[in-house]
Amino acid sequence: MTQKILILNGPNLNLLGTRQPEVYGATTLAEIEAMCHARAQERGIAVTCVQSNHEGALVDQLHAARGVFAGVVLNAGAYTHTSVALMDAISSTMLPVVELHLSNIHAREAFRHRSFIAPVAVGQICGFGAAGYPLAIDALLAHLGADE
Ligand code: DQA
Numbered sequence: 137m138t139q140k141i142l143i144l145n146g147p148n149l150n151l152l153g154t155r156q157p158e159v160y161g162a163t164t165l166a167e168i169e170a171m172c173h174a175r176a177q178e179r180g181i182a183v184t185c186v187q188s189n190h191e192g193a194l195v196d197q198l199h200a201a202r203g204v205f206a207g208v209v210l211n212a213g214a215y216t217h218t219s220v221a222l223m224d225a226i227s228s229t230m231l232p233v234v235e236l237h238l239s240n241i242h243a244r245e246a247f248r249h250r251s252f253i254a255p256v257a258v259g260q261i262c263g264f265g266a267a268g269y270p271l272a273i274d275a276l277l278a279h280l281g282a283d284e
Contacts, residue, residue, distance in 0.1 A: 138182050142205040143172050144197055145187040146213035160238045163266040175270035179277060191215055198225040206280055207232040209272040216251050223252040232279055234272045237262035
């Protein structure tokens, strides 16, 4: 059966391309999702891409991912820095999650240095812009043992 990965994007990431391009780059979310599908095809897996601006909807997506997806690439946007609910959802579902950020959150404002996702994630990729998404897919597959 083809392995499936969920690419889950949080608040304001639907505005990528026009949103602070000096910070997040000029690539749109649709282009990022196309990059994810291309990498999935190269790797012989399938990805489903979902974006929501709502914290509870992201929690619902994580719950629904159980038993359907082998793992999740999660850019939780600003909820990264605030959401105990997302942290708990990851712990509760026990899904392997790769935390992803376009920008290097550690080189930005102090409030972005804390991540509620990091303690429950497999690992974190940040600072590589849109290129981080295919990197995160590869990282998740490596974690899942696809490279062995
Ligand atoms: C972000 C970083 C967050 O701090 C910010 O709130 C975002 C995007 C990133 O991809 O760099 O919305 O997750």
